[in-house]
Amino acid sequence: MVKLSRRVRFAINPHSSSGGGGGGNGYGGVPRMEGFGRHYEATVTTAGEPDATTGYLTDIREIDRAVRQVVVGYLHQVCEREPASCPCANVLRMGELVGKEVGGLQEFVLHLTPTYEVSMSMSVKDHVVIRQQFDLAAAHRLHARGLSDGENARVFGKCNNPNFHGHNYRVQVSVRVGFVMGAMRLAGLEEAVEESIIKRFDHKNLNVDCAEFDQSRGGVNPSVEHIARVFFEAVEPAVRQRDGNAEVVSVQVWETEKTSAVYPG
Numbered sequence: 001m002v003k004l005s006r007r008v009r010f011a012i013n014p015h016s017s018s019g020g021g022g023g024g025n026g027y028g029g030v031p032r033m034e035g036f037g038r039h040y041e042a043t044v045t046t047a048g049e050p051d052a053t054t055g056y057l058t059d060i061r062e063i064d065r066a067v068r069q070v071v072v073g074y075l076h077q078v079c080e081r082e083p084a085s086c087p088c089a090n091v092l093r094m095g096e097l098v099g100k101e102v103g104g105l106q107e108f109v110l111h112l113t114p115t116y117e118v119s120m121s122m123s124v125k126d127h128v129v130i131r132q133q134f135d136l137a138a139a140h141r142l143h144a145r146g147l148s149d150g151e152n153a154r155v156f157g158k159c160n161n162p163n164f165h166g167h168n169y170r171v172q173v174s175v176r177v178g179f180v181m182g183a184m185r186l187a188g189l190e191e192a193v194e195e196s197i198i199k200r201f202d203h204k205n206l207n208v209d210c211a212e213f214d215q216s217r218g219g220v221n222p223s224v225e226h227i228a229r230v231f232f233e234a235v236e237p238a239v240r241q242r243d244g245n246a247e248v249v250s251v252q253v254w255e256t257e258k259t260s261a262v263y264p265g
Helices: 060-081 087-101 149-160 186-201 224-242
Strands: 002-012 038-048 105-111 116-121 124-140 165-177 247-254 260-263
Touching: 002 060, 038 060, 060 087, 087 105, 087 116, 087 124, 124 186, 165 186, 165 224, 186 224, 224 247, 224 260
Parallel strands: none
Antiparallel strands: 002 038, 038 105, 105 116, 116 124, 124 165, 165 247, 247 260
């Protein structure tokens, strides 16, 4: 089986009766932005076996057409009539509509901001997954108590600096939520992350200030792999406290733009 993903950018222009804008710059967005419109992106993922003749799984032009004909019109109506409505049920409906136009649809994701997105899966119709990103700064030192100083220097290199070093971490928390009254929304997710991760680990020396990474107190070496797991274990009960039906799917932590870890993997 092969998966194919296509990112489609577009603008909603509330002052236009049709959401219009036109344009031919698919990379920048079609319809194009007019004045102070609203920019969105959608990712459509299909799955299956490629056509034996063309090699295509899905013609990406069909995906573009489906998003621009179905999603743009749907969002234009929502922005006009119900701008404060919850995105979750709307994303599910948009994904279902796209699925009628695009064969083999597996997942539909609406990117509402550069850091916040809502996704639906065709295999699960009573939940969506909301994802939000956060940032924090922290210092650490990679040093395993079971290794000699020389072995630590060889294994961890400059990350073994006795005076520590720092990172600007980026964290993405993914939560599966339902549609029942009181279900977790973005505000609840952000509150849970703020209390369980940001306040506990931001601007801290992880090895010294945080028991989870202080090996003299039974903590673990603060590798990005361990950080992702610790953050997951910290945020999971905070999310469940706000919505007993919500489920933390994963936590991804970027140590740099080039290196990240996901837990569970």
